[in-house]
Amino acid sequence: MTLTTFREIHPSSRPKAGEAPRPDMFTIVERTVDLEALAPGTIAVKTLYLSVDPYLRSPLGFDGDEARPSPPAMQMSQFKDAASITAFDEVFGGRGAGIIIKSNNKDYKEGDLVAADWKWTDIAVFDPSKEITFEKLDPSIFTTEATNDEDLRSPAGKFNISHALGLLSVSGSHAYYGVTQALQVKKGDVVVVSGAGGSIGLMVDQLVQVFGGVAVGVAGGEDKCAKLVSSKLVNHAIDYKAAGNSSDKIIADLKAVAPHGVDKYFDNTGGPITVAVVASLNKGGRIYICGAVSDYNNVGWMQRLYQGSLGQGPEVTVQRGTDLSPTFLDKIPEARVELIKFVREGTLTPHEYVVEGFENVPRAWTDMLEGKNFGKTV
Numbered sequence: 001m002t003l004t005t006f007r008e009i010h011p012s013s014r015p016k017a018g019e020a021p022r023p024d025m026f027t028i029v030e031r032t033v034d035l036e037a038l039a040p041g042t043i044a045v046k047t048l049y050l051s052v053d054p055y056l057r058s059p060l061g062f063d064g065d066e067a068r069p070s071p072p073a074m075q076m077s078q079f080k081d082a083a084s085i086t087a088f089d090e091v092f093g094g095r096g097a098g099i100i101i102k103s104n105n106k107d108y109k110e111g112d113l114v115a116a117d118w119k120w121t122d123i124a125v126f127d128p129s130k131e132i133t134f135e136k137l138d139p140s141i142f143t144t145e146a147t148n149d150e151d152l153r154s155p156a157g158k159f160n161i162s163h164a165l166g167l168l169s170v171s172g173s174h175a176y177y178g179v180t181q182a183l184q185v186k187k188g189d190v191v192v193v194s195g196a197g198g199s200i201g202l203m204v205d206q207l208v209q210v211f212g213g214v215a216v217g218v219a220g221g222e223d224k225c226a227k228l229v230s231s232k233l234v235n236h237a238i239d240y241k242a243a244g245n246s247s248d249k250i251i252a253d254l255k256a257v258a259p260h261g262v263d264k265y266f267d268n269t270g271g272p273i274t275v276a277v278v279a280s281l282n283k284g285g286r287i288y289i290c291g292a293v294s295d296y297n298n299v300g301w302m303q304r305l306y307q308g309s310l311g312q313g314p315e316v317t318v319q320r321g322t323d324l325s326p327t328f329l330d331k332i333p334e335a336r337v338e339l340i341k342f343v344r345e346g347t348l349t350p351h352e353y354v355v356e357g358f359e360n361v362p363r364a365w366t367d368m369l370e371g372k373n374f375g376k377t378v
Contacts (some may be wrong), residue, residue, distance in 0.1 A: 003032040006123035008091045009361055016063045017299045021369065023362040025060070026092065033125055038104040041127040043114075047358075048144065049378045050120055051095040051165040052365035053199075057296040059092060061085040081117065093120030093361070095133065095169070097161040099144060113137040113144065115164045122358050137164055141336070152343050152350070159340075159350075166199055166376030167343075167350040173335040174290055175203035179211060182288035182319045183264040187212030190258045192277045194218045195268030196228060196237065198368075199376035200290060203339075204266045205233045206348045213264070216257055218250070218273050220371045227374065240273055250276035269294045281316055289320045293369065351375025 012027040035044050059081055061067075067087035086092045097115040100108055101123075108114070108128065117133035118124035128134040143158040151157040159168060166172065178200075179185050191208045195201040196217025205228065208215040217234035219225050225237035236257040243249035250273060254262060261282040267274050270292030278287070342348035353373035355364035368377040 001034050002036065004035050004123065005030055005032050006121060007031070007358060009093060009120035009358075010090060011060055011086050011088055011092050014061050014063045014065060015297065018297055020297050021057065021060055021366050023366055026362040028359060033123065035102040038102060038125065039127070041105050041129060042125055043100050043105050043108050043128060044102040045096075045098040045114055045116075045118065045124045045126075046101045047096045047098040047118070047122045047124065049097045049162040049165055050093060050361055051097075051169075052361065052368055052377045053094055054291055054293045054296060054369065055082050056092070056094055056365065057369070058082060059084050059086045062299055091119040091121055095165055096121075096124065097137070097164045098124070108136065113139065113142050113161050113164075115161070115169075120361050135164070137161060141168070141340070149349055153346055155344060157344075162352060162354070162376075162378045163350060165378055166352065167203065167339060168332075168336050170332060171200050171376065172203060172339050173332045175200050175207055176335040176338060177331065178266055178288045178290060179204060179207040183266060183286050185211045185213045185264055189213040189263040190216060190261070191264040191266065192216045192218060192254070192258075192262050192280075193234070193266045193268070194273045194277070195291070195293065196234060197224045197371070197374050198268060199373075201266075201268050202233060202351050202375050203348070207342075208266075209235070210342055210347050214258075216254070216262070218269075218277075224371075224374065245272050247272040247275040247279070251279055254280045264288075266290065267292070271295060278316075283315045285316045287316060287318045289318065296369070353377045 008029045008031060009026050010029050011025060013025045015021050038044060065085050068085050094117055095115060096118050100110050100112045100114060103109055115135045115137055116131050141159060142161045142164060144161060147160045185191055185208055191213045193201050193204045193215060196205055197219040205215045205217050215234040216236045217228050218238045218240055219228060220241045222239055225239045228234045228237045238253045240250060243253055262277060262280045263282055263285055265277045265287045267287060267289045268291045271294030352375050364377055367373060
C-alpha cells in the first residue's frame with residue numbers, strides 16, 4: 001500500500017454578527033488516500049484551480065451556528081451547498097477544476113479535465129455519478145496550458161480550465177442571461193452595474209456595451225475606477241468609497257453621468273449603492289439582483305437577498321438570481337457559445353485575479369470579499 005498525502009481546508013471558527021471573515025478562521029488538515037485502491041466508480045482529481053466566491057459566506061455561518069446541510073431545494077448544480085453551514089471537521093469551499101490522476105470508472109480516464117464542487121482540497125476522490133455538480137470539460141474548449149488574450153481571440157484558441165470557474169461557468173451564464181433576459185438591455189439603455197470590478201461585474205460591464213447600452217460601473221477605490229474607464233470596460237465609473245458609501249452622494253454622482261436617469265440595474269452589492277440606484281431609476285426600469293455582498297456579514301442576509309423589498313415603485317420590474325438560476329444553470333452550454341463568440345470578436349475580455357498557493361486560498365477569499373480583486377478570483 002502506497003499512501004498519498006493531500007490537504008483540505010476546514011473552518012476553525014466563525015465570525016460574530018457584523019464581523020468579516022479572516023484567513024485565520026481556517027486550518028489546513030492533512031489526509032491520506034491509497035490511489036491504487038479506489039472504490040469502484042470513483043476517480044481521483046488533482047486540483048489545479050479553486051473558486052472563491054461571495055456565496056461561500058453562507059457556509060461559514062456565524063459564531064454559535066450549528067452545522068447543517070443545504071435544504072434539497074437549494075442543492076442546484078454548481079451551488080450544492082450554498083445554504084449549508086460547514087462543520088469544523090468538514091472541508092469548506094465550493095467549485096474546483098482539475099485533472100484526473102487515477103480512475104476506477106470506465107467513463108473517465110487519467111488526463112481528463114473535470115470540474116465539480118469538491119471544495120478546498122488539493123486532491124478530490126469521488127464518484128461522478130453521485131456528484132450533482134460534476135462536469136467533464138470539453139477538451140476542444142479547455143486546456144491546462146497558459147493562455148493570453150491573443151490566444152483566446154484565435155478561432156482555435158482554447159481557454160485555461162480556470163475559466164470553467166468564471167467566464168465559462170455559472171458566473172458567465174448569470175452575466176449573459178442577466179443582461180439579455182432579466183434586464184433585456186437594448187441600445188441606448190443606461191445600465192448601472194454594482195461590484196463592477198468583480199467576477200460577474202466585469203463581464204456585465206462589457207456585455208452591456210456589446211448590446212448597445214451605456215455601462216455605469218460602481219466600484220471601490222480611485223485606482224479600480226480609473227482602470228475600469230481607461231480599459232474601456234465601462235463608459236463611466238463611480239467610486240462609492242470616495243462618496244463615503246453615502247446614498248445621497250452616489251445619487252448625485254449618478255445624476256452627473258446619467259442626467260436623464262437610469263434604465264437598468266445589475267445588482268451585486270445591495271446596501272447604499274442599491275438605495276441610490278433604485279432612487280435614480282426611470283419608470284419602466286428593470287433590476288436584476290445577483291448578490292448583496294455588502295450585507296453578507298449580517299445575520300439574515302440570505303432571507304433579505306431572496307425575499308426583501310428594495311422599495312422600488314410598481315412600475316419597476318425586479319428579478320432575483322434565485323428566480324432564474326435553474327434556467328441559467330441549464331443553459332450554461334448555450335451561454336458559453338455566445339460568450340466565446342464575443343471573446344473571439346474582441347468585445348469581451350475575461351479578467352482573473354490569481355492567487356498562488358493552496359495555503360493562501362482563505363486569504364484569496366477574504367481579499368475578494370474586501371474588494372481587493374479585479375475580476376474572477378481563483
